[in-house]
Amino acid sequence: NGLRILAGLPGIVMGAGGLAHPAGADAANPVKLPGAAKSPYSTTETQTPFESVTTYNNFYEFGSQKEDPSRNAQNFRTSPWTVSVEGEAAKPRKYTIEEILKFAPLEERVYRLRCVEGLSIVVPWIGYSLHHILKAAEPTPKARFVAFQSFYDPKQMPWGSSTGVRFPYVEGLRLDEAMHPLAIVCVGMYGATLPPQDGAPVRIVVPWKYGFKSIKSIVRIRLVQNQPPTAWNIWDPNEYGFYSNVNPAVDHPRWSQATERRLGEFLRRKTLMFNGYGEVANLYAGMDLRKHF
Numbered sequence: 001n002g003l004r005i006l007a008g009l010p011g012i013v014m015g016a017g018g019l020a021h022p023a024g025a026d027a028a029n030p031v032k033l034p035g036a037a038k039s040p041y042s043t044t045e046t047q048t049p050f051e052s053v054t055t056y057n058n059f060y061e062f063g064s065q066k067e068d069p070s071r072n073a074q075n076f077r078t079s080p081w082t083v084s085v086e087g088e089a090a091k092p093r094k095y096t097i098e099e100i101l102k103f104a105p106l107e108e109r110v111y112r113l114r115c116v117e118g119l120s121i122v123v124p125w126i127g128y129s130l131h132h133i134l135k136a137a138e139p140t141p142k143a144r145f146v147a148f149q150s151f152y153d154p155k156q157m158p159w160g161s162s163t164g165v166r167f168p169y170v171e172g173l174r175l176d177e178a179m180h181p182l183a184i185v186c187v188g189m190y191g192a193t194l195p196p197q198d199g200a201p202v203r204i205v206v207p208w209k210y211g212f213k214s215i216k217s218i219v220r221i222r223l224v225q226n227q228p229p230t231a232w233n234i235w236d237p238n239e240y241g242f243y244s245n246v247n248p249a250v251d252h253p254r255w256s257q258a259t260e261r262r263l264g265e266f267l268r269r270k271t272l273m274f275n276g277y278g279e280v281a282n283l284y285a286g287m288d289l290r291k292h293f
Contacts, residue, residue, distance in 0.1 A: 027078040027200030030192035033197060036126045038126075042110035043276075048121040050190045051261050057197045059116070059216060060165045061150070061157040069197035072159055072233035076196040076209035078217075083202060087147070087223035097201045099189055104128040108191075109184055109205070114246045114275045116210035120260045121148060125205050126188030131179045139175065139223050146178040147171075147228035148204060149220040165231055171215040172228035173206065173243065176283055182207055186214075208277040210244045245284070246275035250293050 059069040059163055062076075080098040096101070114120045134146065151225050152160070152168035160167050177183065186205045187193060194200040199216030212232055222228075232240035239253050248271040249260045259268040274280050284292075 007142045013170050024085060027076055027194065027196035028074045030055075030195060030268075032192050033126050033188045034191075036106040036108045036188075036191075039107040040107045042108065042124075043112055043122060045112065045122045047110065047124055048263050051234060053121055053123055053189070054195050056196060058212065059197055059199070061152060061160040061165045061167060061217075062197065063159040064163045068159065070195075073196035076200065076236055077154060078196065078201040081201050081219075085133060085137045085221045085223075087142040087146055088143035088225060089223050090140060092137060095133075097187075100133075100185065100202055103185075104132040105172055106187070109186075111205060111207040113205070113207060113211050113214065114260060114271065114277050116212060116240070116244070116252060116257075118255060118257070118260050119263055120271075120275075121263050123189055124191070125184065125186045126191070127184040127186035127205065129181045129185045130204065131181065133185060133221070134175075134178060134223070137223065143223040144175055144227045145224050145227055146173050146175055147220075147222040147224050148173075148215045148218050149222070150215055151217045151219045164235065166234055167231075168219075169215060169231045170202070170228065171230050173213075174283075175223070177206070177280075180280055180283065182275055182277060182280065202270075208246060208274040210246060210252065212240070213244050243284075243289070243292050244291065246271060247273060247293065249273075 044223045054096055056066045057069040058066070059073065062069040065123060079097070082094050083100060084094045086092040105128060107128055108124050108126055110122065110124045112120060112122055115215065119181045148171045150169040173183070183204065183206045187201065189198060192204065202218055203216040204214055204218060209235040228240060251257050255269055260271045261268050
C-alpha cells in the first residue's frame with residue numbers, strides 16, 4: 001500500500017516557513033514546501049522517480065488497481081481540512097491543515113517504504129515526528145494505543161464500495177510505536193505538498209512497517225486504551241496482523257516476504273528486518289514476532 005502564496009489578502013492563510021496557501025487550494029496542484037531541513041534519519045539510497053510513486057498506488061477509496069488513484073483522485077477536495085486529536089488526552093484539539101503545516105519544523109525524511117505485496121520505494125517525504133502532536137495532546141495514563149481514521153466520502157470516492165474494504169479506512173499503532181521519532185506526520189514529498197493519490201493533504205508514514213500501516217488522508221487521531229481495529233486485519237486477520245512489521249522471516253500466506261522488487265528495477269533484493277530500521281527493535285524485545293505479526 002504499500003506504496004496543495006500573499007498574506008493579508010482574503011482567503012489566504014500562512015503555512016509552514018512563511019509559505020502561504022490559498023484557502024481553496026486543491027491537492028492536484030501541489031505547492032512547494034521550501035526550507036525543509038535534511039534529516040539524519042534519511043537514507044542515502046537512490047530515490048524512486050516521482051512519476052513512479054505517483055502513478056502506482058494503493059488507495060482503495062479511489063479504486064483497487066494501481067493506476068486507479070492517479071486517475072480518480074485528481075478532483076479530491078482537500079480544503080478545508082481538519083484533523084481531530086482526541087480520546088484519552090488531557091488536551092484534545094482539532095487542527096486545521098494550516099496549523100498542522102506549521103506545528104513543528106518541517107524535515108525531509110528520505111525513507112524506504114516496503115509494500116506487503118513485495119514491492120518497495122524510496123521517497124523523500126516532508127513532515128515531522130508524530131510525537132510532537134501526540135505529546136501536545138498530553139495522553140492520559142490509560143492511553144496505550146493510537147487509532148487513526150482516513151477521510152471517506154462516497155460521493156468523492158464511489159470506487160471504494162466495490163473493493164471489499166470497510167471504510168472509513170482505519171489503522172493503529174501502540175503508543176510507544178507512535179512516539180518513536182521515525183514515525184512521522186507527513187504533509188509533502190519531493191519538495192512539495194502531497195498529491196491526492198499519495199494521501200493529501202496529510203498522512204502518517206511508519207517506515208519499518210508494511211505500507212498499508214502508513215494511513216493516508218487522515219482526519220482523526222484517537223488515543224485509546226485497547227488495541228484498535230485496523231482495516232486489513234478486519235478484511236482478513238490471518239493475512240494481515242496488527243503489527244505488520246516488515247519481517248522477511250514471516251511470509252504472507254500467499255507469497256514469500258524474503259525478497260522485494262524496488263519499483264522501477266527488474267531484479268529482486270533481500271528484504272531487511274524492520275525494513276532496515278533496526279533502531280526500532282527494542283520496541284519488540286521479548287515478543288514472538290511470528291505470533292504478533
